[in-house]
Amino acid sequence: MEFDYEKLADVLAPKLIDGLQEIVDRQLENQEIPYMLTIDQLMKFLHIKRWKASELLGRSDFPVLREAGVLIPREELFEWIDRNLDWVKENTSYIKAV
Structure with a gap:
């Protein structure tokens, strides 16, 4: 058998x-995981340093609200990760940590 x-x-x-x-x-x-992430929470969540977070926040397709400082909506972040999985794999250790 x-x-x-x-x-x-x-x-x-x-x-x-x-x-x-x-x-x-x-x-x-x-x-x-807060509904709105600060840059420090984003860095911790994605396991990235500040310079990489700044690069990410500078992307035109990255979901960030600047009206009340720098805030990243959780749900939009997850959608962005799904659409940009290659970038996430190459630039963060998020995939390895999950």
């Missing part, structure tokens, strides 16, 4: 993804 690892992976992958999504949702509900 042979064990089919691919079949096991096909069964487990959706369950793992659902479990990870629940963890992220719970963190958001508990406000572990």
